[in-house]
Amino acid sequence: MMFLTRKIIFSAAHVCRNPDWSDDQNRYVYGHCAVGTGHGHDYICEATVKGSINSSTGIVVNLVDVKQLLRTVITPLDMTHLNDNGDLFQGQEPTTERLTRALWHRLVPMLTQCELARLNIYESRTRSIEYIGDDTMIYVTRRVEFNAAHRLHSQVMSDEENARIFGKCNNPNGHGHNYELEVTVCGTLDKRTGMVIDMGLLDDLIQRTVVDRYDHKNLNMDLEEFREVNPTSEEFARVIWNRLSPHFTQPKLYKIRLFETSNNSFEYYGEQE
Numbered sequence: 001m002m003f004l005t006r007k008i009i010f011s012a013a014h015v016c017r018n019p020d021w022s023d024d025q026n027r028y029v030y031g032h033c034a035v036g037t038g039h040g041h042d043y044i045c046e047a048t049v050k051g052s053i054n055s056s057t058g059i060v061v062n063l064v065d066v067k068q069l070l071r072t073v074i075t076p077l078d079m080t081h082l083n084d085n086g087d088l089f090q091g092q093e094p095t096t097e098r099l100t101r102a103l104w105h106r107l108v109p110m111l112t113q114c115e116l117a118r119l120n121i122y123e124s125r126t127r128s129i130e131y132i133g134d135d136t137m138i139y140v141t142r143r144v145e146f147n148a149a150h151r152l153h154s155q156v157m158s159d160e161e162n163a164r165i166f167g168k169c170n171n172p173n174g175h176g177h178n179y180e181l182e183v184t185v186c187g188t189l190d191k192r193t194g195m196v197i198d199m200g201l202l203d204d205l206i207q208r209t210v211v212d213r214y215d216h217k218n219l220n221m222d223l224e225e226f227r228e229v230n231p232t233s234e235e236f237a238r239v240i241w242n243r244l245s246p247h248f249t250q251p252k253l254y255k256i257r258l259f260e261t262s263n264n265s266f267e268y269y270g271e272q273e
């Protein structure tokens with residue numbers, strides 16, 4: 001099976017507010033998306049299709065055709081206010097979860113030569129949704145930044161071995177990273193909110209469990225979990241997973257991805273049961 005992805009960008013305004021709730025409750029559920037009468041996002045939409053390679057053409061489907069179908073569905077939304085779109089949202093808050101799901105159901109019947117595998121919509125650099133056609137598995141990814149110092153040094157290896165394996169990262173006085181962490185949870189849509197998880201709840205959990213503990217810290221010297229564990233990003237990702245995962249049942253924690261730099265990232269899905 002081959003997977004092909006086509007990206008399309010569109011700009012739209014929205015506001016997510018339940019008029020029956022207080023300002024504080026709306027802010028807790030929808031974050032900044034609850035503020036005022038509306039704001040805009042440059043939504044990035046990625047449609048991934050799957051299929052077999054045609055033995056004559058050598059392609060699965062002509063991506064130009066996929067682009068045209070995406071335009072047919074997306075262009076009517078470009079430069080509009082999503083709250084005005086009764087067709088897609090029926091007066092409900094136009095969350096990115098609802099948007100992704102609605103666009104999926106528009107695209108699927110139009111794709112005749114291949115199958116839609118997933119639809120990702122990034123409302124910003126820090127929040128995105130993935131839908132795979134299964135209402136019990138809607139993925140929400142949130143990204144945060146923090147910085148910390150560390151020194152890569154294994155206590156079970158000699159100084160020479162450490163220097164050889166870790167190079168500059170073995171510098172005795174350490175060095176620092178601007179870490180970026182993506183946390184992906186997976187669950188069903190809360191019909192009350194149109195979200196998989198309240199923005200405030202997810203942000204608070206990440207803030208309390210990860211950022212407050214590690215931001216502006218020296219991992220080797222300040223954190224007991226690295227007293228005897230070499231704070232590589234592999235170990236760090238596992239430690240973060242183990243701290244976060246007990247807090248998630250519905251939705252469940254699906255994946256974390258830790259960026260040590262923009263070039264190096266580490267994904268962890270927990271240990272398979």
Ligand SMILES: [Zn+2]
Binds near residue numbers: 014033041
């Ligand atoms: Zn918004």
Ligand SMILES: [Zn+2]
Binds near residue numbers: 150175
């Ligand atoms: Zn490092």
